[in-house]
Amino acid sequence: MASASPVSNKSFINVQWVWNASPNPFSKSQNIEWRRYSDVENIIIEKAFTTGETNAILDGYHIDFKHSVQISNDDIHKQRPVKRMACDKDDRILREERFLPNPVAPDRPFGGRYGFISPFIKEVVKDLNLTKKQLPSKDKTVVPMIVEKAASGIIEEGKHVGKKREAEEIANQLLQKKNADIKEIWKCCAYLYTLESFLYIKSNEIMRLIGSEQH
Structure with missing residues (x-):
């Protein structure tokens, strides 16, 4: 059976999913702090989104595409807004942990x-x-x-x-x-x-x- 190569996942990297990390994520008066999902989480989310799934299941939480929220798998009341962002192909994200000394x-x-x-x-x-x-x-x-x-x-x-x-x-x-x-x-x-x-x-x-x- 034919399978997709890792190269095909580059399109997923060019789309970045982020979640609202603000203390009060649903506040309309606070400045919003958006944090990105990891590369692998991003791939999982984007695959589910582009194939028409209603949810993307991650470790510890899931993404509800209809309501654009991240929901805890342990407590449905713990929710945070998420959004899908298109990244420019020249965007580069510094992954500090790769350059810091290994403990x-x-x-x-x-x-x-x-x-x-x-x-x-x-x-x-x-x-x-x-x-x-x-x-x-x-x-x-x-x-x-x-x-x-x-x-x-x-x-x-x-x-x-x-x-x-x-x-x-x-x-x-x-x-x-x-x-x-x-x-x-x-x-x-x-x-x-x-x-x-x-x-x-x-x-x-x-x-x-x-x-x-x-x-």
């Missing part, structure tokens, strides 16, 4: 410590029971299995951090590429990593913990 610091430097293969890759090979002949560079048939395993892991991690819906969206996009050329899969992984979501935060944390006694 998870490695116990020791790992550059050059492990040779050409990192402990992370070794653990993946061990977990999947792969032989040297079954590495993706030598055996293309194992690639779909690795992609499925990665997608499953993303969903599990998403559940742990309260981002199940985000995780499912990321995993679905990755699974759409499981039978594609390896280069297309790498491109998809790079694209998903660049999105603002829990995934890049957790990925950075794991990579920084490589080699520590706690990891």
Whole structure:
């Protein structure tokens, strides 16, 4: 079955959904403070909107398109206005958290410590029971299995951090590429990593913990 590539999601990034973060979101006298949804949340919302859904289900809340409000999944009385904004293609949003020091610091430097293969890759090979002949560079048939395993892991991690819906969206996009050329899969992984979501935060944390006694 044909599937959409990550590139098709660029149109969703050019449309930005925002929510009213003001102390009194329904006040007509206060200045409005609009805050943007994360990239993955934005994709989920825009997909639901453009396909004619009445709601977009997110982690912790949902969007009611008819009334243009965000509603808490736990308390329907907790609502905030939302709106859809068209972004200029040259707009650039500074994601400060990507440039701030990571609070998870490695116990020791790992550059050059492990040779050409990192402990992370070794653990993946061990977990999947792969032989040297079954590495993706030598055996293309194992690639779909690795992609499925990665997608499953993303969903599990998403559940742990309260981002199940985000995780499912990321995993679905990755699974759409499981039978594609390896280069297309790498491109998809790079694209998903660049999105603002829990995934890049957790990925950075794991990579920084490589080699520590706690990891």
